[in-house]
Amino acid sequence: xxxxxxxxxxxxxxxxxxxxxxxxxxxxxxxxxxxxxxxxxxxxxxxxxxxxxxxxxxxxxxxxxxxxxxxxxxxxxxxxxxxxxxxxxxxxxxxxxxxxxxxxxxxxxxxxxxxxxxxxxxxxxxxxxxxxxxxxxxxxxxxxxxxxxxxxxxxxxxxxxxxxxxxxxxxxxxxxxxxxxxxxxxxxxxxxxxxxxxxxxxxxxxxxxxxxxxxxxxxxxxxxxxxxxxxxxxxxxxxxxxxxxxxxxxxxxxxxxxxxxxxxxxxxxxxxxxxxxxxxxxxxxxxxxxxxxxxxxxxxxxxxxxxxxxxxxxxxxxxxxxxxxxxxxxxxxxxxxxxxxxxxxxxxxxxxxxxxxxxxxxxxxxxxxxxxxxxxxxxxxxxxxxxxxxxxxxxxxxxxxxxxxxxxxxxxxxxxxxxxxxxxxxxxxxxxxxxxxxxxxxxxxxxxxxxxxxxxxxxxx
Numbered sequence: 001x002x003x004x005x006x007x008x009x010x011x012x013x014x015x016x017x018x019x020x021x022x023x024x025x026x027x028x029x030x031x032x033x034x035x036x037x038x039x040x041x042x043x044x045x046x047x048x049x050x051x052x053x054x055x056x057x058x059x060x061x062x063x064x065x066x067x068x069x070x071x072x073x074x075x076x077x078x079x080x081x082x083x084x085x086x087x088x089x090x091x092x093x094x095x096x097x098x099x100x101x102x103x104x105x106x107x108x109x110x111x112x113x114x115x116x117x118x119x120x121x122x123x124x125x126x127x128x129x130x131x132x133x134x135x136x137x138x139x140x141x142x143x144x145x146x147x148x149x150x151x152x153x154x155x156x157x158x159x160x161x162x163x164x165x166x167x168x169x170x171x172x173x174x175x176x177x178x179x180x181x182x183x184x185x186x187x188x189x190x191x192x193x194x195x196x197x198x199x200x201x202x203x204x205x206x207x208x209x210x211x212x213x214x215x216x217x218x219x220x221x222x223x224x225x226x227x228x229x230x231x232x233x234x235x236x237x238x239x240x241x242x243x244x245x246x247x248x249x250x251x252x253x254x255x256x257x258x259x260x261x262x263x264x265x266x267x268x269x270x271x272x273x274x275x276x277x278x279x280x281x282x283x284x285x286x287x288x289x290x291x292x293x294x295x296x297x298x299x300x301x302x303x304x305x306x307x308x309x310x311x312x313x314x315x316x317x318x319x320x321x322x323x324x325x326x327x328x329x330x331x332x333x334x335x336x337x338x339x340x341x342x343x344x345x346x347x348x349x350x351x352x353x354x355x356x357x358x359x360x361x362x363x364x365x366x367x368x369x370x371x372x373x374x375x376x377x378x379x380x381x382x383x384x385x386x387x388x389x390x391x392x393x394x395x396x397x398x399x400x401x402x403x404x405x406x407x408x409x410x411x412x413x414x415x416x417x418x419x420x421x422x423x424x425x426x427x428x429x430x431x432x433x434x435x436x437x438x439x440x441x442x443x444x445x446x447x448x449x450x451x452x453x454x455x456x457x458x459x460x461x
Contacts, residue, residue, distance in 0.1 A: 034262055035139075035262065035438045036211070036212070036214075036215075036259050036263040036414075037213070037214050037263070037264050037265075037266065037434050037437055037438055038207070038215045038217065038250060038254065039088070039089075039215070039216050039266045039268065039430075039434065040217050040266070040267045040268070041085060041088070041146075041216075041218040041268050041269060041270060042240075042247075042267065042268075042269050043219060043222060043269060043270055044222045044226050044269060044270070044273055045222055045240065045243070045269035045407070045408045046272035046273060046404070046407070046408070047073055047269075047272055047406030047408050047409070048272070048403075048404075048406065049240060050064065050410075055237060055240060055241075056237075056241045057241060057244035059244045059245070060267060060410065063247075063251075063265060063267060063413075064410045065418075065419075066412050067411050067420070068411045068417060068418075068419075068420035068421070068422065069409065069420075069421055070409040070421070070423070070424060070425045071421065071422065071423055071424050072403070072406035072424040072425075073269075073406060073408065073409040073427050073430075074401070074406065074426045075087075075270060075400045075407050076093050076094055076353050076428070077094070077354055077399060077400050078094070078354075078397055079270075079311065079312075079397050079398060079399070079400050079402075080101070080396060081102055081270050081271075082099050082101065082102040082117075082147045083100055083101070084270035084271055084407075084427060085148065087427055087428055088268060088270070088431060089129045089130050089131065089146075089216065089431055090127045090129050090130070090431055090442070091130075091430070091431035091432045091442050091445035091446060091447040092446045093428060094353060094354060095349075095354060096126070096127050096446065098124070098125065098355070098360055099124055099125060099148055100360075100362045100363065101115045101307075101309070101362070102115065102117055103115040103116050103117030103118075103119065104116050104119050104123060104362070105307070105361070105362050107318070108318075109318060110301065111299070111302055111318060112299050112302055112305040113307055118150060119150065120151040120152075121149050121151060121152040124148050125148050128442065128443070129154075129431075130440070130442065131143070131152070131154050133435065134214050134440060135155075135156070136154070137440060139213035139214060139438065140156040140157070140210065140211075140214075141155050141156050141157075141212055141213065141216075142155065142156060142157040142158060142203075142206045142207075142210065142212035142214065142215045142216070143160070144158070144159045144199050144203040144215075144216070144217045144218070145159070145220065147218065149216075156210070157206050157210050157212060159173070159202035159203070159206070162188050163187055165184050165185045169202060169206060170184055172209070173198075173202060176205065178198065178201045178202070178205065179198055183198075192220050192221045196219045196221045199218075200217075201249075203217040203253070204250060204252070204253035205253075207250065207254055207259070208256055208257045213438065214434075214438065217250065221243070222236065222240060222243060225239045227393075227394050227395065228391050228392070228394070229393055229394065230273070230393035231272070231273035231394050231404070247267065251265070260413075262414055264412070264413040264415055264434075265410075265413045266409075266411050266434060267409075267410045267411075267412075268407060268408055268410075268430060269408040271396045271397075271405050271407055272404050272407060273394045273396050273404065274372070274375075274398055274402070274404045274405070275373065275393060275394060276310075276373065276374070276375040276388045277374070277387070278373060278374050278375075278385055278387060278388055279374070279375055279385070279389075280337060280338070280339045280340065280370055280374050280375070280376050280377070281378070281382065281384050281386070282337065282368065282376055282384075283299075283305065283306050283378060283379065283380035284380055284382060285333045285334055285337045285384050286333055286380070287380050288333065288384070289330070289333035290329075291304040291326065291329060292380060294380035294381045297381065302318045303317070303321075304317060304319075304326055304327075304329075304330045305318055306368070306378075307364070308376035308377050308397075309376070310375045310376065310395030310396055310397035310398070311369065311375055311395050311396055311398030311399070311402075312367065312368060312369050312399070314363065314364040314366070314368075315334070315364045315366035317364070327345075327365050327366070330366065334366070334368055337384050338384070339370050339373075339385055340368060340369075340374075341369045341370055342368070342369045343368050344366065344368070344369070345365070345366060346365065349367065352367060352399070352400075353400075354367060369399055375395040375397075377392075406424065407427060409422075409425060411450075411453055414437070415454055415455050416454065417455055420452060420453050422452065428446045428447030429448055429449070430447070431447060432445055432448060435449075436449045436451075437454070
């Protein structure tokens with residue numbers, strides 16, 4: 001072979017190699033972006049609701065019929081919004097991720113603790129999230145009204161609970177005529193039904209326009225309605241029907257984006273609800289025991305304080321107690337109050353999935369639960385037990401083992417087996433299952449992949 005022929009052959013082989021490499025790039029990119037998960041959280045949607053054949057939710061029923069559903073989903077304690085949404089996206093309990101409130105509890109000596117919600121995600125969540133792992137693998141992520149997620153650097157597109165008036169997606173929505181600049185600037189003052197509508201429009205817009213691999217979407221109106229009117233009411237039923245229509249908008253957006261064959265839906269909730277007939281003011285009992293001093297609605301001095309979460313309360317020391325006298329006095333005062341069911345000490349926190357006070361400054365020295373029909377509230381003056389006021393007839397926060405607190409779980413779409421009904425599952429299993437669908441893995445988690453609902457990769461129905 002001549003040197004000229006050899007050189008020409010070398011050039012041809014080099015060009016072939018370049019073509020093969022370049023040809024592989026789109027294929028790899030397609031592989032990385034061919035998986036899509038949409039998690040839709042319907043705040044407060046009870047796990048038993050779909051058992052009612054008269055509940056008008058055709059979209060949810062259609063998704064369930066084409067996929068898998070659980071008889072219920074056990075939340076984590078405390079059964080409130082932010083801790084459970086954080087578990088849904090991390091696969092670990094609050095003992096690991098550290099979120100016990102709808103925000104971060106701030107503590108100062110001698111004064112009651114306070115909850116601050118608007119802090120960066122990294123100051124709040126102490127465990128890796130699914131969106132962190134997805135972002136690290138080159139996938140795109142999006143959130144609309146998700147929680148404990150402020151200033152998260154691994155979110156690609158977002159329309160938050162309180163959207164910035166100059167935010168990228170916010171301005172795209174203004175340009176599209178979804179809302180005006182004036183409405184955007186007063187967004188947080190608008191009623192929750194209006195905000196749910198805009199959040200739905202925002203999620204649909206992001207799906208159609210940006211096609212994220214992971215979309216996290218949260219609606220709030222049912223939670224608000226059940227707090228006000230109680231569960232199992234006509235108001236709650238009407239709101240569930242409205243939410244079903246909003247889920248239909250998201251499904252339509254996925255179909256319009258051409259992603260239906262590659263998208264998996266997880267429709268979940270964070271907790272159920274219980275009816276409230278009486279309210280317990282634990283801080284009144286603590287004041288009567290001389291452990292705090294209220295004056296004209298303000299606490300001027302405090303050694304112990306109870307932070308209510310509806311169906312539970314956490315009691316904190318706000319003064320030194322090396323001998324344990326304050327804890328003993330607080331436990332005695334609280335246990336004597338009408339409607340209190342259990343006063344749990346730190347030694348038993350493990351069975352509730354709660355962190356030890358020595359491991360987390362978010363946790364207190366006592367965890368208190370009420371009897372059926374009772375809920376905890378914050379006032380420190382007046383009677384220790386009062387009738388539930390109109391507009392506060394429902395609550396959550398009760399122990400996660402309470403059947404009424406069971407949450408919704410259904411999965412449908414790509415990779416999901418049709419016609420599967422699971423028994424009650426744990427919500428720590430949702431994140432690892434979504435990770436499996438996306439081809440990802442979460443490490444050091446409390447949950448497991450729900451393999452019984454998944455088709456093998458590449459399988460077709």
